[in-house]
Amino acid sequence: MELIFIGYFLDIIFGDPYWMPHPIIFIGKSISRVEKLLRGYFDEDKKARVGGVILAIVIISGTYLVTFSILYFLKKYSIVLANIVEIFMIFQILAAKSLAKESRKVYYPLVEGDILKARKFLSYIVGRDTSCLDAGEITRATVETVAENSADGIIAPLFYIFIGGAPLGMAYKAINTLDSMVGYKNDKYKDFGWASAKIDDVANFIPARLTGILIVLASITLKLDYKNSFKILLRDRKNHSSPNCAYPEGAVAGALNIQLGGTNIYFGKSVYKPTIGDKNRELDFEDINRAIKIMYAASVLGICLFGIIKYCLLRLM
Numbered sequence: 001m002e003l004i005f006i007g008y009f010l011d012i013i014f015g016d017p018y019w020m021p022h023p024i025i026f027i028g029k030s031i032s033r034v035e036k037l038l039r040g041y042f043d044e045d046k047k048a049r050v051g052g053v054i055l056a057i058v059i060i061s062g063t064y065l066v067t068f069s070i071l072y073f074l075k076k077y078s079i080v081l082a083n084i085v086e087i088f089m090i091f092q093i094l095a096a097k098s099l100a101k102e103s104r105k106v107y108y109p110l111v112e113g114d115i116l117k118a119r120k121f122l123s124y125i126v127g128r129d130t131s132c133l134d135a136g137e138i139t140r141a142t143v144e145t146v147a148e149n150s151a152d153g154i155i156a157p158l159f160y161i162f163i164g165g166a167p168l169g170m171a172y173k174a175i176n177t178l179d180s181m182v183g184y185k186n187d188k189y190k191d192f193g194w195a196s197a198k199i200d201d202v203a204n205f206i207p208a209r210l211t212g213i214l215i216v217l218a219s220i221t222l223k224l225d226y227k228n229s230f231k232i233l234l235r236d237r238k239n240h241s242s243p244n245c246a247y248p249e250g251a252v253a254g255a256l257n258i259q260l261g262g263t264n265i266y267f268g269k270s271v272y273k274p275t276i277g278d279k280n281r282e283l284d285f286e287d288i289n290r291a292i293k294i295m296y297a298a299s300v301l302g303i304c305l306f307g308i309i310k311y312c313l314l315r316l317m
Helices: 002-014 023-039 045-077 079-093 096-112 115-123 135-182 194-203 205-221 226-235 246-256 286-316
Strands: 260-266 269-276
Touching: 002 079, 002 096, 002 135, 002 286, 023 045, 023 079, 023 135, 045 079, 045 135, 045 194, 079 135, 096 115, 096 135, 096 286, 115 135, 135 194, 135 205, 135 246, 135 260, 135 286, 194 205, 205 226, 205 246, 205 286, 226 246, 246 260, 246 269, 246 286
Parallel strands: none
Antiparallel strands: 260 269
8 A cells, every 4th residue: 555655646746747757648548459350340330339339348358367467467476576667657647736737837837828739738638618708717726627627637546446456447548548549429429439438437436525525625725615515515516518527527617616517619610519517607717726826735635545445454354
């Protein structure tokens, strides 16, 4: 369990080093190659879902087995070396510092009034079209990203790492990457990406709800509107096409007394998303920093909660 805490604090301090290849890059390249191979056999409408199921099984199980095998064989050689490698894997699985860093790359140009630069940096972290967004929409998109990725990038990976170590944590990242690459509902992926999207929904079911509660608790420690955070979490938890995203977004919207959701442009098409939260005030640039603080506080509460639960379970065994 100590390995998880070390990996977590390394991520908080350093984040992902840009000079070092990230495991997600290799997972992403594997997805592209396997998809290209399977498309040759399962590209027809009726077969596309079968191909998508095979893609998900190959990538998720392959990621788990590779990670598990590396640690298994290292342990036979040296427990110390295996522990160091697992710490490094955990460090790379988590994304708190990177999420904060990439979000602030949007925040600083907004403060400086450089809307074009803010749009550019936002385009690196969201899937929507950012070319015509104004400052308020850019701020909203960034806050939504921080809220959603508090679950996807931090709490959910921690949840699975505490259950099954780095191998299960890395398998979760494979699920998340599959969803981000092929889990779209457009013509190309509505069938082929169906399995990846559904698996991601199932994998995030518990972590997303835990993240919502942790954000409410974080709002207490940060002296934000925790009562409204809990209220909006419950009220608007279904106001999203995803069965999970509205939980962290609702908790953040309530804590900051802002409204998220609305119309976005994806691949040239307008997509309306139900609103989350009440428009008690207009969004301002500082809401990005406030969302980042909530994310950090929720992550600290999350790792402490998971650590206590695991400690108690180990004592009972």
